[in-house]
Amino acid sequence: MKILAKWLALAILLCTTPAKAALDIVITEGVDAARPIAVMPFVWQGPGAAPQAIADVVMSDLIRSGTFKPLDELGLPQRNIGALAQFQANAWTSVGAEALVLGTVKPYGPDQYLVNFDLIDLVKAQNQALKGAVSPTEFLMDSRQTVISAAQFRQYGHRISDIVYEKLTGIRGAFLTRISYVVVNHTQKAPYQLMVADYDGVNEQMLLRSPEPLMSPTWSPDGRRLAYVSFENKKAEIFVQDLYTQVRTKVSSFPGINGAPAFSPDGKSLAVTLSKDGQPEIYVIDIATKAIKRITNHYAIDTEPSWYPDGKSLIFTSERGGRPQIYRVELNSGKVNRETFEGEWNLGGSIAPDGRSMIFVNRTNGKFNIARMDLNTRFMQVLTSTRLDESPSVAPNGTMVIYGTTHQGKQVLAAVSTDGRFKARLPVGQGEVKSPSWSPFL
Amino acid sequence: MDLNKLLKAMLVALPIMAISACSSTSESETDAMGSTNGSGSELNGGIQTGGVGGMLSAEEQQRQQLDDLRKQQIIYFDFDRSEVQTEFAAILEAHGTYLVEHPSVRVLIEGHADERGTPEYNIALGERRAKAVAKYLQGMGVQPSQMSVVSYGEEKPLDFSRTDEGFGKNRRAVLVY
Numbered sequence: 001m002k003i004l005a006k007w008l009a010l011a012i013l014l015c016t017t018p019a020k021a022a023l024d025i026v027i028t029e030g031v032d033a034a035r036p037i038a039v040m041p042f043v044w045q046g047p048g049a050a051p052q053a054i055a056d057v058v059m060s061d062l063i064r065s066g067t068f069k070p071l072d073e074l075g076l077p078q079r080n081i082g083a084l085a086q087f088q089a090n091a092w093t094s095v096g097a098e099a100l101v102l103g104t105v106k107p108y109g110p111d112q113y114l115v116n117f118d119l120i121d122l123v124k125a126q127n128q129a130l131k132g133a134v135s136p137t138e139f140l141m142d143s144r145q146t147v148i149s150a151a152q153f154r155q156y157g158h159r160i161s162d163i164v165y166e167k168l169t170g171i172r173g174a175f176l177t178r179i180s181y182v183v184v185n186h187t188q189k190a191p192y193q194l195m196v197a198d199y200d201g202v203n204e205q206m207l208l209r210s211p212e213p214l215m216s217p218t219w220s221p222d223g224r225r226l227a228y229v230s231f232e233n234k235k236a237e238i239f240v241q242d243l244y245t246q247v248r249t250k251v252s253s254f255p256g257i258n259g260a261p262a263f264s265p266d267g268k269s270l271a272v273t274l275s276k277d278g279q280p281e282i283y284v285i286d287i288a289t290k291a292i293k294r295i296t297n298h299y300a301i302d303t304e305p306s307w308y309p310d311g312k313s314l315i316f317t318s319e320r321g322g323r324p325q326i327y328r329v330e331l332n333s334g335k336v337n338r339e340t341f342e343g344e345w346n347l348g349g350s351i352a353p354d355g356r357s358m359i360f361v362n363r364t365n366g367k368f369n370i371a372r373m374d375l376n377t378r379f380m381q382v383l384t385s386t387r388l389d390e391s392p393s394v395a396p397n398g399t400m401v402i403y404g405t406t407h408q409g410k411q412v413l414a415a416v417s418t419d420g421r422f423k424a425r426l427p428v429g430q431g432e433v434k435s436p437s438w439s440p441f442l
Numbered sequence: 443m444d445l446n447k448l449l450k451a452m453l454v455a456l457p458i459m460a461i462s463a464c465s466s467t468s469e470s471e472t473d474a475m476g477s478t479n480g481s482g483s484e485l486n487g488g489i490q491t492g493g494v495g496g497m498l499s500a501e502e503q504q505r506q507q508l509d510d511l512r513k514q515q516i517i518y519f520d521f522d523r524s525e526v527q528t529e530f531a532a533i534l535e536a537h538g539t540y541l542v543e544h545p546s547v548r549v550l551i552e553g554h555a556d557e558r559g560t561p562e563y564n565i566a567l568g569e570r571r572a573k574a575v576a577k578y579l580q581g582m583g584v585q586p587s588q589m590s591v592v593s594y595g596e597e598k599p600l601d602f603s604r605t606d607e608g609f610g611k612n613r614r615a616v617l618v619y
Contacts, residue, residue, distance in 0.1 A: 186602075213597035215561055235592055236565070257569055257593060260562040273562065280566040301566040317563055324563055348560035361560055368558060388604065390560045406557075406604055435561060 025064060025200070025415075030422030034069035036097040037062060037168075038122065041073060042115070043082030045106035051150050054115065057157025058101060058164065061175045064200060064415075065165060066400065066422025071097055084118045084136050084143070089129040098123055099141065101164055111149050117160055118143045119167055141167050154202065174397040175199065178439040180207075180217040180226055181413060185431030194228060196243065199395075199438070201426055207241060208248075216435060220263045223442045227251070227261035227270055238272060240287060252285055260304050264311050271295070271305035271314055282316050282329070295329055296336070306350040315339060315358065317347040326360055340373065342380045348390060351375075352398045352418070359392050359401055359418070370403050372418055383420040393438045394418070402426075404434040511536035517575060519613045521556070524570040526578050534575065537617055538582030545585060551575050552616040553593040554600075556609035561595055568593035575615045 039059045044050035062068040073079075077091040082104035092100070103117030124139035142163055148156045155176065162173030179201075183193045192214040197204040208214060212231035219226060220240075227240045238252040238261050252258040256275035263270060270285045274292075282295040282305045296302040300319040307314055308328075318327045326340040326349040339358065340346035345368075349360035355375070362371035362382055370392045373380040386405040393402050398418060405414045407425060411432035415424045426433075498506065517530045526534065541547055553572030555564035572591040580586060601608035 213594060215565075215595075215597060231594070231597075256591070257565055259565050273566070275566075275569055280569070301563070301570070303566050304560065304562045317560075324559070345559070347563050363559075388557055409602070409604060 025424050025426050027063070027422070027424045030066050030417065031063075031069055033421050034063075034067060035168075037068045037070055037164075038076055038095065038097045038100040039070045039073070040076065040079075040081065040100065040102040042103040042105050042117070043080060045082075045104055047107075050105060051113065052153040054103070054105065054153055054157045054160065055101070057154055058161050060200065061158060061161035061173075062164070064424070065161075065173075065175075066417045066424075067165070067169060071095070083116065084120065084140055087118075087120060087125075087136065089125040089134045089136075089139075092122060093126050093129050095122060095126075099164070099168055101160070103160075108147050112147055113150070113153075114145065114147055115156060116143075116145050119164055154198070158198075171399060172397045172441070174395040174399065174438075174441070176442055177396060178223070178442065179393075179402060179413075179436055180219065180439070181436040182214050182217065182434050183431050184411070184434065191431075194226070196226070207243070207246075216260055217437050218261055218263060219437055219439045221265055221267045221440055223439045225263075225267075226437075227263060229259050229261070238270065240270075249287075251287060251290070256280075257303075262306050262314075264307055265309060266311060271307060273303040273305065282314065284331070295331065295334070304348050308351050309353060309355045315349050315351060317349065326358070340380075343371075346371070348392065350392065350394060352394050353396055354398055357398075357418070359394050361390055361392065370401060370416060372401075372420075381420055383416045383418070384414070384423070386414055389414075391435050391437075393436050395438050396441045400438075402436045402438055404436060508536040508539055512540055515617045517615045517617075518610065519571050519615070521558075521609070521613065522567065524567065524574045526574055534578050535582070538579045538584055541579060541584040541588055542582060545588065547619065548588050548590070549579075550618040551589060551591050552598075552618060553591065553595075554598060554612055554614050554616070555596050556612040557596045557599060557604055558609065559596075561597065565593050565595035568595045571613075571615045575617070 039055050041053065041055045059070045062070055077095060078088060081087060082102055100120040100122050101117065103115060106114050108114040118140060119142040121139040121141050128134045128139065146156065158175035161175040165173035177199045178196055179199055180194065180196045183195055185191050190209045190211045192210045192212065193206050194208040194214050194217055195204055195206055210230060210232050212234065215229040217226050217228040224244065225240050225242050227238060229236050230239055236258045237250055238258045239248050240251050241248045251270060252272055254274050254276035257273055257280050260273040261270045268287060270287060272283055272285055273280050274283050279299055280301050280303050281297060282302050284293045284295060295314065296316065298318065298320050302316055302318045304317040305314045313328055313330050315326055315328050317324050321338065324345045324347040325338060326346050327336050328339050329336045343362045343364040345363035347361050349358050351358055357375055358373045360371055361368055368389050369382050370384045370389050371380055371382045388406040389403055391404040400415055400417055402413060402415050404411060411434045413426040413433050413436050415426065416422065511533050514533045517526060517533065541549060551572040553568030555567045569591065572593055576589045576591055579589060599612040601611040
């Protein structure tokens with residue numbers, strides 16, 4: 001039954017994900033625990049065939065969130081309805097789902113479409129139907145009307161998903177976000193490519209291609225720029241690239257390591273690792289003035305700086321205790337505290353957007369997996385069971401972590417929910433995929 | 443599976459071949475009247491030529507050995523370690539001697555790591571390995587200005603198998619002239 005459910009989920013995805021998607025998600029765990037929801041294909045009210053299926057985007061978003069599992073539309077009691085007015089609560093009393101999404105799309109002008117959607121609280125509707133007093137406005141959770149162009153169908157689908165997700169969970173949806181990552185294809189002359197795609201892998205765009213390694217892409221807080229490391233001049237250098245204008249700025253090119261950039265929450269500085277003074281140490285660079293400030297000073301390796309959301313502290317990986325562990329440094333006082341103690345190694349940490357937990361790579365019994373630690377209780381949970389996990393990056397709403405792992409001898413991206421229940425893999429056809437970074441809300 | 447076995451067989455066979463190749467060239471070169479090209483003792487239609495040895499002085503023989511050792515440019519490291527192992531002392535000795543005698547020659551020392559751990563940590567580890575090699579050579583009298591160091595971390599593996607053997611091949615420092 002469990003296997004059947006997984007295959008069903010996979011089948012739904014295969015049907016709904018457009019063929020042009022570069023990254024097709026494979027859910028490996030967590031479908032059973034998801035909450036059932038009904039998503040009705042949006043009714044097309046124009047001539048000929050509908051331009052694009054918005055409901056499919058919503059459906060795959062909800063599956064990928066790990067929180068919801070859409071019911072098979074063939075089993076729904078009403079078909080081909082697009083608005084609350086057509087909804088008959090009495091027909092839905094035996095449907096085991098908490099909500100219903102339905103809507104319509106109709107031509108509105110040249111390259112313009114009017115999209116309506118309604119979100120119905122099925123539990124409330126069922127209760128009212130059983131009592132015999134139905135007042136539809138009471139179970140309408142949300143209702144919106146928007147005009148979009150043909151190119152905006154996917155984007156608006158993600159927007160609907162955001163609304164549905166937030167109404168039902170209380171958490172802001174992260175469906176209108178992007179990811180960046182590095183693709184390496186050793187059969188090509190310039191094997192290293194820096195890519196950006198929608199969070200679901202669709203609309204993949206190449207930002208930079210190089211014969212030498214590209215590393216550590218990371219987003220500016222406004223989602224407009226990426227910082228990354230390039231070896232194009234046969235040494236590590238840090239660049240900041242504007243996604244829209246394609247303008248590249250070299251921010252750091254000191255002797256030795258220039259690595260692990262992380263934008264400050266105000267977007268004005270980069271925390272980086274430099275080895276210009278001997279060992280790798282943490283510095284903060286002002287992007288505009290290029291002024292640098294040294295933060296750590298220790299003969300052991302210090303690297304992988306990541307900001308606290310308040311911008312007043314950094315966490316970083318240090319070997320000062322003999323093995324890599326995560327430490328916190330207060331920028332004003334320079335005071336350093338060790339944060340992790342469990343397991344052999346802990347490294348590559350970042351603080352979740354709510355500031356309450358930390359996500360990092362844990363090594364236990366020689367195995368590298370993604371882990372989460374509650375910063376109050378200090379309880380650590382290993383989230384993944386994949387191989388050689390690295391580079392975790394948390395979604396801006398804190399619900400999901402995207403990371404690099406190894407599957408069947410190849411580097412691929414994978415995702416895990418921050419509660420560890422939902423697990424998915426994002427395989428690609430060619431080359432190795434690594435160093436994912438999730439954008440802020442866009 | 444067969445490919446895996448073949449790889450493993452090659453892992454054992456390659457170093458043996460490398461060792462035998464080295465020893466045979468140095469022998470053939472000494473046999474061949476001090477010819478540094480070493481083309482003297484080829485087999486032609488089953489006929490093997492012989493030569494008179496002993497034309498090389500002790501210093502010249504030592505030089506020959508150093509030149510051969512210098513063809514080995516990779517030093518391997520243990521997991522998460524950056525100390526130069528004693529088994530690679532002879533190779534570094536050869537490079538160090540050459541660099542001391544040729545102060546205008548520059549060498550780039552690349553540091554690499556295996557794919558375990560994070561890419562950023564591995565960059566730091568790779569640099570420490572490359573610097574350990576540089577320090578070793580400096581101890582022999584090589585000028586710091588002759589050496590530069592770059593770490594590629596886990597970004598340029600030699601072996602993509604992600605097995606323990608593959609990891610071992612990737613934890614390395616490479617001397618590039």
